[in-house]
Amino acid sequence: MSLWKIAWRSIQHRGLGSLLTVISMALGVMMVVSVLSINGLVSRSFKSNSSFGYDLIVGARGGGTQLTLSSVFFLGRAVETIPYEYYLAFCDKQTRSEEFRNSIAYRANIEQLRALEALDSVSVAPGGGGWGAIAEGLAGDFLIRHQNDFMQLDERGLFSNYVNFAIPILLGDTYQIENSEAYFKVCATNRDYFDKLTLGQGKKFELASGRFFDNEDAEAGYFGCVMGSLAAKMSGKKVGDQIKVTHGIPGEGGSHLHDQLFTVLGILEPTGTPNDRVVFVNMEGFYLINDHVKPVVESSGINLRRDRDEARALAKEDVKPDSDLTDEELSTVRLPVEQRELTALLVSVFDEEGYGLAAQYLQQPIEQGNLSSTLNWSRFRPLQAQTSAQCVNPVQEVMRLFVYFVEPAKWILLALTTLICVVSGLSILVGIYNSMNQRQHEIAVMRALGARRSHVMMIMLTEAVMLAMAGGMLGWLGGRTLNVALSPIVERQTGVPVSFWDFAPAEPVFAVLSPVLGSSDFAAKIVKFQMSPELLLIPGLIILAVLVGVYPAISAYRTDVAKSLGK
Amino acid sequence: MLELKNVKKAFVQPDGTKTPILDLAEYALATGEQAVLIGPSGCGKTTLLHIIAGITRPTSGSVKIDGVEITRFSEATRDRLRANKLGYVFQTFNLLPAFSALENVMLGMAFSSGRASSARARDLLQRVGLGHRLSSRPKTMSVGEQQRVAVARALANRPKVLLADEPTANVDPANQQAVIDLIRENCRQEGVALLLVTHAMNVADQFERVDRLDEINRVVAAARGVA
Ligand SMILES: Nc1ncnc2c1ncn2[C@@H]1O[C@H](COP(=O)(O)OP(=O)(O)O)[C@@H](O)[C@H]1O
Ligand SMILES: [Mg+2]
Numbered sequence: 001m002s003l004w005k006i007a008w009r010s011i012q013h014r015g016l017g018s019l020l021t022v023i024s025m026a027l028g029v030m031m032v033v034s035v036l037s038i039n040g041l042v043s044r045s046f047k048s049n050s051s052f053g054y055d056l057i058v059g060a061r062g063g064g065t066q067l068t069l070s071s072v073f074f075l076g077r078a079v080e081t082i083p084y085e086y087y088l089a090f091c092d093k094q095t096r097s098e099e100f101r102n103s104i105a106y107r108a109n110i111e112q113l114r115a116l117e118a119l120d121s122v123s124v125a126p127g128g129g130g131w132g133a134i135a136e137g138l139a140g141d142f143l144i145r146h147q148n149d150f151m152q153l154d155e156r157g158l159f160s161n162y163v164n165f166a167i168p169i170l171l172g173d174t175y176q177i178e179n180s181e182a183y184f185k186v187c188a189t190n191r192d193y194f195d196k197l198t199l200g201q202g203k204k205f206e207l208a209s210g211r212f213f214d215n216e217d218a219e220a221g222y223f224g225c226v227m228g229s230l231a232a233k234m235s236g237k238k239v240g241d242q243i244k245v246t247h248g249i250p251g252e253g254g255s256h257l258h259d260q261l262f263t264v265l266g267i268l269e270p271t272g273t274p275n276d277r278v279v280f281v282n283m284e285g286f287y288l289i290n291d292h293v294k295p296v297v298e299s300s301g302i303n304l305r306r307d308r309d310e311a312r313a314l315a316k317e318d319v320k321p322d323s324d325l326t327d328e329e330l331s332t333v334r335l336p337v338e339q340r341e342l343t344a345l346l347v348s349v350f351d352e353e354g355y356g357l358a359a360q361y362l363q364q365p366i367e368q369g370n371l372s373s374t375l376n377w378s379r380f381r382p383l384q385a386q387t388s389a390q391c392v393n394p395v396q397e398v399m400r401l402f403v404y405f406v407e408p409a410k411w412i413l414l415a416l417t418t419l420i421c422v423v424s425g426l427s428i429l430v431g432i433y434n435s436m437n438q439r440q441h442e443i444a445v446m447r448a449l450g451a452r453r454s455h456v457m458m459i460m461l462t463e464a465v466m467l468a469m470a471g472g473m474l475g476w477l478g479g480r481t482l483n484v485a486l487s488p489i490v491e492r493q494t495g496v497p498v499s500f501w502d503f504a505p506a507e508p509v510f511a512v513l514s515p516v517l518g519s520s521d522f523a524a525k526i527v528k529f530q531m532s533p534e535l536l537l538i539p540g541l542i543i544l545a546v547l548v549g550v551y552p553a554i555s556a557y558r559t560d561v562a563k564s565l566g567k
Numbered sequence: 568m569l570e571l572k573n574v575k576k577a578f579v580q581p582d583g584t585k586t587p588i589l590d591l592a593e594y595a596l597a598t599g600e601q602a603v604l605i606g607p608s609g610c611g612k613t614t615l616l617h618i619i620a621g622i623t624r625p626t627s628g629s630v631k632i633d634g635v636e637i638t639r640f641s642e643a644t645r646d647r648l649r650a651n652k653l654g655y656v657f658q659t660f661n662l663l664p665a666f667s668a669l670e671n672v673m674l675g676m677a678f679s680s681g682r683a684s685s686a687r688a689r690d691l692l693q694r695v696g697l698g699h700r701l702s703s704r705p706k707t708m709s710v711g712e713q714q715r716v717a718v719a720r721a722l723a724n725r726p727k728v729l730l731a732d733e734p735t736a737n738v739d740p741a742n743q744q745a746v747i748d749l750i751r752e753n754c755r756q757e758g759v760a761l762l763l764v765t766h767a768m769n770v771a772d773q774f775e776r777v778d779r780l781d782e783i784n785r786v787v788a789a790a791r792g793v794a
Contacts, residue, residue: 001670001673001674001676001677001683002677006674006677009663009665009666009670010665012665013664013665441661442663442665445657445661445663446663446674446678447622447646448620448622448649448655448657448661449649449650449655449674449675449677449678449720450646450647450649450650450651450653450678450679450724451646451650451677451678452642452643452646452647452678453642453643453646454643455678561622562617562622562623565622565657565661566613
């Protein structure tokens with residue numbers, strides 16, 4: 001009869017006690033497995049969310065972390081804004097000049113208006129369109145004189161050659177589900193967001209229904225929107241429904257519902273990213289919402305602090321100051337550059353070498369607001385606005401967040417669960433200890449039958465190890481099964497699929513030993529060695545079992561046969 | 568087969584004083600010989616059996632089993648010797664509750680150098696009349712049956728000497744004789760020397776050789792002499 005069998009019989013004999021020990025052990029191990037898997041999930045989803053498909057976030061100066069949190073995770077307060085010209089600095093010649101021409105037309109009309117007002121004020125009646133012609137002429141002169149040195153229309157954006165794309169986003173508004181407390185962040189952007197951004201591993205946005213909005217949408221004009229999967233699911237909105245967005249965070253000071261209706265054109269498939277919780281609206285429509293028009297102080301002396309309707313009316317080339325435009329017509333007039341602001345630009349840098357160096361080279365000129373070779377900034381923006389931007393590297397920021405928050409949390413959880421394991425290891429000890437009296441008699445009998453001290457010691461250790469292994473295996477299977485059972489939920493929430501055999505990610509598990517190991521080459525190799533901590537679980541438990549088994553083993557070793565036989 | 572010379576045993580009391588318990592000038596058993604050891608409670612019968620079994624080391628003297636001096640052996644060697652050459656039947660049976668009858672007998676072979684043979688264990692249980700209860704747990708057996716399992720276990724390793732310490736003291740009267748008969752019969756069949764301790768005179772009377780420990784133990788005899 002082997003020592004294994006003897007130990008097994010002893011476990012069987014203490015059926016309930018052994019079972020409880022194994023269960024408490026299994027629960028501890030299950031928790032450790034869960035913590036490891038959750039941690040694996042968090043880091044995997046962190047990593048999949050940080051292969052963003054862009055390398056730089058350009059946004060207002062201030063906390064880089066705040067900018068990243070709001071642009072990547074749509075978390076936190078709205079940050080300050082930067083001038084729209086930063087976006088144009090990344091655009092090709094055509095886009096850029098179109099935008100500026102719109103602005104020029106707007107300016108021209110303002111000039112025209114001023115001329116008309118000036119003529120009106122000296123009470124000279126305009127005859128037969130004569131004054132209008134004069135005004136138009138003046139405006140034309142103005143344009144010809146200035147358009148090139150102001151805007152250098154024939155130039156590409158200063159940074160356009162160095163980037164794959166730059167996508168503008170505007171944050172700060174929310175969509176609150178009707179008759180509910182729940183709300184989602186609104187992100188105003190353009191079509192590029194869906195066409196050019198990738199969601200980790202090169203995945204693209206996909207539609208569950210409907211379509212993406214076009215920048216100038218035949219159906220919805222500027223007022224189309226696309227809902228993230230969770231936003232759509234929770235609000236129950238369908239393609240074709242219309243929604244209103246709230247300025248700011250619902251229920252907080254200064255927040256109010258905008259009247260403007262946006263039409264839901266599409267609903268996204270779940271992405272497992274924060275995008276699922278966002279309502280994307282067409283940036284052009286967003287700009288046209290009444291109080292999104294930024295009043296701009298003009299250094300040229302032109303006061304653009306005008307009523308929005310008037311300003312927009314003026315943007316129409318064939319508009320006369322006194323003409324009435326319907327709301328519908330108004331809503332087709334794009335806001336000029338000067339009145340546009342952005343929360344952030346998501347920039348994918350063209351980087352042939354692939355070392356992320358190109359992104360670094362861009363950082364300085366962007367932060368210095370050094371657009372003067374292609375733009376006469378001073379005509380558009382106060383000096384302050386010209387140096388208002390900063391670049392952050394989202395990957396770095398996210399990794400920093402990860403290191404600051406996720407890693408310590410993991411260690412705390414691991415420490416806790418290790419404690420649980422130690423406690424359940426102690427439960428083995430307690431179980432054996434409580435039966436020690438009876439055991440001592442059994443040990444004495446075995447000794448009388450010729451068992452050596454080493455035999456009875458090994459039997460005790462074997463028993464502890466068997467209990468630990470049973471608990472460990474059961475707990476591991478339980479933890480894994482739990483993971484698989486929960487995987488549909490987890491996948492929906494994080495986009496990360498979980499399978500039974502997905503071990504917690506590899507880590508330099510022996511790094512904690514580095515102070516003990518010294519500095520030899522071999523020690524360095526051990527410290528760098530990576531494996532899944534999960535694979536250490538069972539061996540760890542066996543070591544634990546041996547440790548807690550040592551006490552009963554020693555007590556077995558010391559049993560006085562002659563005395564204990566009499567008991 | 569068994570040869571003791573000048574075996575003395577004194578226990579050290581907690582206060583440090585030594586209390587002599589046993590002092591035997593000579594004691595021997597021939598191969599296959601059967602002897603009964605009697606004497607009042609406390610005269611050192613169990614202690615003597617423990618010394619012979621190598622469980623307790625004598626304070627001085629020589630113990631030879633099968634011609635081998637065991638007192639100088641290490642404990643582990645004595646353990647091995649005990650497993651191979653000695654069988655022990657206890658007053659309280661000392662079957663292990665976790666194991667079936669068959670397993671208890673096999674356990675007698677687990678620590679010896681020979682190979683454990685379940686055929687041997689079955690055969691022994693057959694011989695003590697328990698062929699039908701191989702897989703029964705001790706708890707489900709009568710005291711008579713339990714002691715018969717213990718006898719089978721003590722014989723499992725084909726020992727040279729069987730030590731039986733009041734084997735019938737806890738067995739119901741109806742079964743006492745059967746147990747004694749089983750022990751004696753099996754020892755005779757296997758050529759095992761038997762040293763049986765008992766209080767029961769009707770048991771002692773059945774033996775040709777009856778040793779009174781209170782007489783041959785010089786510690787007890789001297790105390791009596793003084794008294
Ligand atoms: N480990 C021990 N320590 C001290 N005294 C002991 C020990 N074992 C036995 N004795 C004493 O030795 C004497 C003989 O005991 P024992 O051999 O059990 O007697 P018997 O079996 O004849 O009744 C008793 O007085 C007992 O108290
Ligand atoms: Mg006794």
